[in-house]
Amino acid sequence: MTLIDETTSAPTGGPALAQVRRVTTPLPGPRSAEILARKSDAVAAGVAHSMPVSVVAAGGGVVVDADGNSLIDLGSGIAVTTVGNAHPKVAAAVAAQAAQFTHTCFMVSPYESYVEVAEALNRLTPGDFAKKSALFNSGAEAVENAIKIARKHTGRQAVVAFDHGYHGRTNLTMALTAKSMPYKSGFGPFAPEVYRVPGSYPLRDGLTGPEAAARAITLIEKQIGAGNLAAVIIEPIQGEGGFIVPADGFLDAIVEWSRANDVVFIADEVQTGFARTGAMFASEIFGIEPDLITTAKGIAAGLPLAGVTGRAEIMDAAHAGGLGGTYGGNPIACAAALAAIDAFENDGLIERARQIGEILFARLNDIRENDPRIGEVRGHGAMVAAEFVNPETGEPDAALTAAVAKACVAEGVIVLTCGTFGNVIRFLPPLSIGDDLLGEGLDVVAAALAGA
Numbered sequence: 001m002t003l004i005d006e007t008t009s010a011p012t013g014g015p016a017l018a019q020v021r022r023v024t025t026p027l028p029g030p031r032s033a034e035i036l037a038r039k040s041d042a043v044a045a046g047v048a049h050s051m052p053v054s055v056v057a058a059g060g061g062v063v064v065d066a067d068g069n070s071l072i073d074l075g076s077g078i079a080v081t082t083v084g085n086a087h088p089k090v091a092a093a094v095a096a097q098a099a100q101f102t103h104t105c106f107m108v109s110p111y112e113s114y115v116e117v118a119e120a121l122n123r124l125t126p127g128d129f130a131k132k133s134a135l136f137n138s139g140a141e142a143v144e145n146a147i148k149i150a151r152k153h154t155g156r157q158a159v160v161a162f163d164h165g166y167h168g169r170t171n172l173t174m175a176l177t178a179k180s181m182p183y184k185s186g187f188g189p190f191a192p193e194v195y196r197v198p199g200s201y202p203l204r205d206g207l208t209g210p211e212a213a214a215r216a217i218t219l220i221e222k223q224i225g226a227g228n229l230a231a232v233i234i235e236p237i238q239g240e241g242g243f244i245v246p247a248d249g250f251l252d253a254i255v256e257w258s259r260a261n262d263v264v265f266i267a268d269e270v271q272t273g274f275a276r277t278g279a280m281f282a283s284e285i286f287g288i289e290p291d292l293i294t295t296a297k298g299i300a301a302g303l304p305l306a307g308v309t310g311r312a313e314i315m316d317a318a319h320a321g322g323l324g325g326t327y328g329g330n331p332i333a334c335a336a337a338l339a340a341i342d343a344f345e346n347d348g349l350i351e352r353a354r355q356i357g358e359i360l361f362a363r364l365n366d367i368r369e370n371d372p373r374i375g376e377v378r379g380h381g382a383m384v385a386a387e388f389v390n391p392e393t394g395e396p397d398a399a400l401t402a403a404v405a406k407a408c409v410a411e412g413v414i415v416l417t418c419g420t421f422g423n424v425i426r427f428l429p430p431l432s433i434g435d436d437l438l439g440e441g442l443d444v445v446a447a448a449l450a451g452a
């Protein structure tokens, strides 16, 4: 099937929302402002938001607010609505399942859709070996369970995470996450036996992949000891940390060392998974086969679902009753995941992610050629970022980044920032966005940078 209707450049399917950018009020408009005022009265201050709008609909490449403003979506709700918001296959599957049954608890009375999602994860994740999966509600919960499984399997306790890593906001995953503000500050004490080592950040460390791996491995061996280490956890491309793509040879060296030392290698693909990077999983880009892979975000088009998938003998280490949760693998979320996976596999979405990547790279590199304040454009597929620097010193420029993002927001383009130094704008458009709208969004970004 063709993904894009050539006549309108609008995505096929999705709610019948006009695929246009239209901002007719200042943001927030009056209706959104009213709702956001209620938000600040009713919702805890810690739950912040970056777009000053209240949403009423979304689909294709737009998000529509309560005042009728239509915004270009370059964020996909943080890499979640990869197949597109309110995707027709997902909406139909959710409605049908909700009418059938909404919950039984898989640990009490199981159902087929959970088993089907597990089978799909086992089939789609890299590695030609026997695999098993378990389902949870959020990325952080998947990461916590991957660590539980690795500890039970190895009988060891220590876990290694990396500089610039992000793994969630629960207690154990705060410990694994690198950045203090806003994720950790004031929320300690953190879980013990978590150690952080430097990874590979080619723009800033100037090391080759093997050199960066050797640096990390030496620290692990000298300061932790391989015999104490249960798992190494890393995002193949670091997301919140700044879309950092490791140098060639880094990840394979860490995988090889882990294997040689019976350490469980966990790839956190919560953000990179499910076609986002132009491969079903980013591990494929680097030719690695992780022992365990954590997934969430793009897996179910916005329904809360997460998974841990990996080598059957490791996954089976936990005793019966040791894994689970009331809602994990909820039937409505599983129905959404099966519909989304159908779209990933059969609607050309991996190819579409690559096309979007070509458009993003071409345009952003074009801007960079005439503007040295963009220090680097990097990423894979529909996961691309620009890092903003002081052209003289190469130092991170967070103020410029914030100014560009703010100008984009005011013009009706949803962009997200990231990076340890707050100096990265990341582009994560839904794969249902049309080329015209994507191009217009990038025009706005270019104008925002020129005016900053």
Ligand SMILES: *Cc1c(COP(=O)(O)O)cnc(C)c1O
Pocket (backbone or CB within 6 Å): 137, 138, 139, 140, 141, 143, 166, 167, 168, 169, 235, 239, 240, 268, 269, 270, 271, 272, 296, 297
């Ligand atoms: C978002 C994210 C998480 C946490 O997922 P939640 O669903 O927010 O708990 C974990 N790891 C990575 C790589 C993420 O991007």
